[in-house]
Amino acid sequence: xxxxxxxxxxxxxxxxxxxxxxxxxxxxxxxxxxxxxxxxxxxxxxxxxxxxxxxxxxxxxxxxxxxxxxxxxxxxxxxxxxxxxxxxxxxxxxxxxxxxxxxxxxxxxxxxxxxxxxxxxxxxxxxxxxxxxxxxxxxxxxxxxxxxxxxxxxxxxxxxxxxxxxxxxxxxxxxxxxxxxxxxxxxxxxxxxxxxxxxxxxxxxxxxxxxxxxxxxxxxxxxxxxxxxxxxxxxxxxxxxxxxxxxxxxxxxxxxxxxxxxxxxxxxxxxxxxxxxxxxxxxxxxxxxxxxxxxxxxxxxxxxxxxxxxxxxxxxxxxxxxxxxxxxxxxxxxxxxxxxxxxxxxxxxxxxxxxxxxxxxxxxxxxxxxxxxxxxxxxxxxxxxxxxxxxxxxxxxxxxxxxxxxxxx
Amino acid sequence: xxxxxxxxxxxxxxxxxxxxxxxxxxxxxxxxxxxxxxxxxxxxxxxxxxxxxxxxxxxxxxxxxxxxxxxxxxxxxxxxxxxxxxxxxxxxxxxxxxxxxxxxxxxxxxxxxxxxxxxxxxxxxxxxxxxxxxxxxxxxxxxxxxxxxxxxxxxxxxxxxxxxxxxxxx
Numbered sequence: 001x002x003x004x005x006x007x008x009x010x011x012x013x014x015x016x017x018x019x020x021x022x023x024x025x026x027x028x029x030x031x032x033x034x035x036x037x038x039x040x041x042x043x044x045x046x047x048x049x050x051x052x053x054x055x056x057x058x059x060x061x062x063x064x065x066x067x068x069x070x071x072x073x074x075x076x077x078x079x080x081x082x083x084x085x086x087x088x089x090x091x092x093x094x095x096x097x098x099x100x101x102x103x104x105x106x107x108x109x110x111x112x113x114x115x116x117x118x119x120x121x122x123x124x125x126x127x128x129x130x131x132x133x134x135x136x137x138x139x140x141x142x143x144x145x146x147x148x149x150x151x152x153x154x155x156x157x158x159x160x161x162x163x164x165x166x167x168x169x170x171x172x173x174x175x176x177x178x179x180x181x182x183x184x185x186x187x188x189x190x191x192x193x194x195x196x197x198x199x200x201x202x203x204x205x206x207x208x209x210x211x212x213x214x215x216x217x218x219x220x221x222x223x224x225x226x227x228x229x230x231x232x233x234x235x236x237x238x239x240x241x242x243x244x245x246x247x248x249x250x251x252x253x254x255x256x257x258x259x260x261x262x263x264x265x266x267x268x269x270x271x272x273x274x275x276x277x278x279x280x281x282x283x284x285x286x287x288x289x290x291x292x293x294x295x296x297x298x299x300x301x302x303x304x305x306x307x308x309x310x311x312x313x314x315x316x317x318x319x320x321x322x323x324x325x326x327x328x329x330x331x332x333x334x335x336x337x338x339x340x341x342x343x344x345x346x347x348x349x350x351x352x353x354x355x356x357x358x359x360x361x362x363x364x365x366x367x368x369x370x371x372x373x374x375x376x377x378x379x380x381x382x383x384x385x386x387x388x389x390x391x392x393x394x395x396x397x398x399x400x401x402x403x404x405x406x407x408x409x
Numbered sequence: 410x411x412x413x414x415x416x417x418x419x420x421x422x423x424x425x426x427x428x429x430x431x432x433x434x435x436x437x438x439x440x441x442x443x444x445x446x447x448x449x450x451x452x453x454x455x456x457x458x459x460x461x462x463x464x465x466x467x468x469x470x471x472x473x474x475x476x477x478x479x480x481x482x483x484x485x486x487x488x489x490x491x492x493x494x495x496x497x498x499x500x501x502x503x504x505x506x507x508x509x510x511x512x513x514x515x516x517x518x519x520x521x522x523x524x525x526x527x528x529x530x531x532x533x534x535x536x537x538x539x540x541x542x543x544x545x546x547x548x549x550x551x552x553x554x555x556x557x558x559x560x561x562x563x564x565x566x567x568x569x570x571x572x573x574x575x576x577x578x579x
Binding site for chain 2: 014015059060063065067068069071072103104230231232233244246251252340341342343345352354356358366367369371375376379408409
């Protein structure tokens with residue numbers, strides 16, 4: 001047994017500057033219990049007066065061992081855990097898991113299911129951006145935005161509840177389609193949301209867009225260049241705010257995203273304000289996608305007919321022997337997935353989310369790895385905070401839009 | 410495989426005589442720890458694979474040769490193309506050179522792989538654990554690492570289980 005020891009300055013010697021060793025600069029601990037770190041993030045800051053010289057993020061306080069747990073669960077049960085990773089974008093996490101699994105299984109998904117998936121993923125994106133807008137403005141001491149955004153978020157959560165019976169941890173998207181068809185109230189509810197939401201975006205914009213207090217806290221702060229973003233694998237709104245129009249929905253269309261007409265918003269400066277502008281425009285574009293998907297949504301089944309993978313309908317179990325056997329097999333030992341591996345990427349509100357899935361031919365995955373955008377964003381934190389004021393660190397954390405459940409897994 | 414990708418793959422195959430695997434429309438190059446860095450450097454500099462979008466490992470225990478695979482995916486922003494790289498690693502405590510000199514993003518990915526699988530990266534600038542506490546013992550994502558519950562010990566397998574059972578810290 002090694003002795004319990006504290007982290008000494010020696011362990012951090014190559015991370016901080018020499019001036020910290022002589023006591024000229026101050027090492028300041030921020031977190032893990034800090035209201036503006038959006039969870040349990042610890043930052044070790046080296047300060048010269050009020051200027052941040054070095055920022056060393058320390059993560060792992062919300063590690064839940066999801067990847068290890070998945071290896072001992074059948075695929076249907078492993079999917080339930082994906083909700084808990086990024087708890088503001090639960091539908092996206094389900095989607096990427098199912099897309100990877102469907103690729104390994106070579107499973108067809110009905111058209112209607114694909115459209116519902118797109119609508120829900122975009123609603124989930126809006127939901128996530130609303131949480132980001134509310135909480136990051138809270139960090140910059142703009143209280144009222146939070147109240148407005150959570151009002152609209154409630155509408156989205158109501159739609160999720162209507163479909164799946166759950167407001168956050170939905171697990172509504174399943175391998176081969178959806179859990180069940182959307183209820184009759186779904187279309188009017190989404191239509192209602194699409195109708196009122198553009199006006200609500202103007203309300204947020206009205207509070208923030210030309211607000212001097214907001215501009216002074218965000219303009220020219222937390223700058224990162226497009227080259228640095230690519231070097232550090234940072235994608236999503238942070239990269240788009242540097243002028244690179246890159247979006248996985250366009251670069252590698254998944255589901256039915258290639259059928260919709262939408263723009264990829266970009267800005268040039270790569271600071272907090274530009275990220276804000278990009279995300280606000282993304283709210284509008286997501287609304288556009290939902291509108292188109294709702295208009296063109298076809299009828300038909302929402303689950304694949306392959307009952308080796310997708311459970312048969314409840315009504316069949318009472319009358320069909322085959323359905324009963326399928327049901328029994330699926331809920332006792334699960335379905336076997338052909339050996340192989342795949343990497344599926346989607347665009348989440350935070351950037352690129354990839355899932356690496358490897359199967360050895362058994363009903364349990366050999367390895368599932370989530371490559372998450374929060375972690376790459378955090379890794380680039382030292383670049384964004386360098387030579388900024390301590391007070392700006394809080395704003396920068398907010399603008400990166402981290403979810404610690406996503407970063408720590 | 411599209412045209413750009415097949416050119417890159419052919420070049421690597423010729424230069425380093427590596428095997429290539431294709432499944433689900435994804436091409437994967439098999440490299441050895443020796444030619445890992447030069448091959449990836451070549452892919453980044455000459456074929457535009459400028460972004461590292463995955464670096465993780467897979468454990469094939471109880472198989473020992475190779476026990477681990479290091480799995481990478483490279484992304485090209487210009488060509489919108491993804492290329493897979495795998496490095497089979499033998500033995501229980503393998504090591505290979507670090508990728509941080511080519512992609513700075515590899516820093517945290519490699520710290521996680523070291524933390525979770527115990528694969529060493531030579532020349533890594535910051536070889537601390539990333540997720541687990543710094544005084545943690547063992548590497549949780551290895552297949553021979555118990556899931557957490559206690560395995561029942563009987564007379565016939567008492568010693569065997571005691572050998573790898575986690576003990577409370579004193």
